[in-house]
Amino acid sequence: GAVVSQHPSWVICKSGTSVKIECRSLDFQATTMFWYRQFPKQSLMLMATSNEGSKATYEQGVEKDKFLINHASLTLSTLTVTSAHPEDSSFYICSATTSSGEWGEQFFGPGTRLTVL
Amino acid sequence: GQNIDQPTEMTATEGAIVQINCTYQTSGFNGLFWYQQHAGEAPTFLSYNVLDGLEEKGRFSSFLSRSKGYSYLLLKELQMKDSASYLCAVRDSNYQLIWGAGTKLIIKP
Numbered sequence: 539g540a541v542v543s544q545h546p547s548w549v550i551c552k553s554g555t556s557v558k559i560e561c562r563s564l565d566f567q568a569t570t571m572f573w574y575r576q577f578p579k580q581s582l583m584l585m586a587t588s589n590e591g592s593k594a595t596y597e598q599g600v601e602k603d604k605f606l607i608n609h610a611s612l613t614l615s616t617l618t619v620t621s622a623h624p625e626d627s628s629f630y631i632c633s634a635t636t637s638s639g640e641w642g643e644q645f646f647g648p649g650t651r652l653t654v655l
Numbered sequence: 656g657q658n659i660d661q662p663t664e665m666t667a668t669e670g671a672i673v674q675i676n677c678t679y680q681t682s683g684f685n686g687l688f689w690y691q692q693h694a695g696e697a698p699t700f701l702s703y704n705v706l707d708g709l710e711e712k713g714r715f716s717s718f719l720s721r722s723k724g725y726s727y728l729l730l731k732e733l734q735m736k737d738s739a740s741y742l743c744a745v746r747d748s749n750y751q752l753i754w755g756a757g758t759k760l761i762i763k764p
Contacts, residue, residue: 581742581756582698631697641705643688644752646697 541565542634544647551622552655558618559650561632567612568634572644573605575628582631588615622654657681659755661743666761667733675728675741675758683748689717689728690742692757698742702728730760738762 541564551557561571570589574582586607588594594607606618615634619626629651633644659679667673679687686705690698704710704719704726716729728741743755 579759581754584752584754629695633697641686641688641703642746642750643700643703646699649695649697651695 540636540639540645542568542632542645542647544632544650546650547648548651548653550653550655553623554621556618556620557622557652558616559630559632559652561615561617561634561647563613563634563636563645566634566636566638568615569612569637570635571609571615572633572635573607573615573617574631574633576631576649577628585617619652622652624654627652627654657745657747657753659743659745659753661741661755661758663756664759664761666763667730669733669735669762669764671733672729672731673733673760675730675743675760677726677728677743677755679724679726679743679745679753679755681745681747681753684721685746685748685750687717687719687726688744688746688752689715689726690744692740692742694739701741733762735762735764 543562545560573585576582585600586594586596588607588609590609590612596602609615629649631649633646661677689701692698702717709718714731719726740757740759742757744752
């Protein structure tokens with residue numbers, strides 16, 4: 539149980555275009571979803587936290603107009619990287635928590651590797 | 656500020672035991688997590704400690720001392736597939752997860 543999927547698993551796009559990444563909890567309703575980015579050989583950097591039906595809470599330094607997060611339902615959150623630039627190339631990972639989780643642990647999706655040319 | 660320290664890299668031999676340490680300084684404490692992350696993949700949950708002591712789960716055990724701000728992950732009977740990064744994360748008083756940079760564990764035959 540507690541499976542999280544992400545789509546696409548990898549994407550290559552041209553500079554200036556927008557990219558949407560979907561995160562779904564497949565067998566549970568997610569109370570909260572998180573979006574992270576991770577650069578090579580570095581740890582996870584939390585970008586934002588979102589709850590269904592409410593605006594995402596962005597971490598300091600993360601541009602909310604550039605990284606649009608929509609949490610439309612208890613099983614789906616999307617991250618849209620608008621006007622992507624090469625410096626946005628990274629590994630983007632979503633995670634979710636569920637009220638049935640014993641310790642509030644986060645369940646991670648498989649990640650999306652974004653390359654902006 | 657909030658800080659979590661782990662060694663950057665460790666090397667161990669197949670079949671042996673390795674201990675990965677994590678020290679933390681956070682505003683409040685509401686539990687400590689260990690995650691495993693294979694290269695190019697997302698993290699997977701390994702263990703959770705909120706009270707002092709040792710939690711054992713098969714080949715993996717995790718220890719916590721809240722007074723010392725210290726935890727370790729103990730891996731026994733190491734296998735090649737245990738080669739991965741191990742992330743320590745602490746949940747602070749605001750229930751925010753503070754992540755360590757991770758320890759890359761290299762297993763040699």
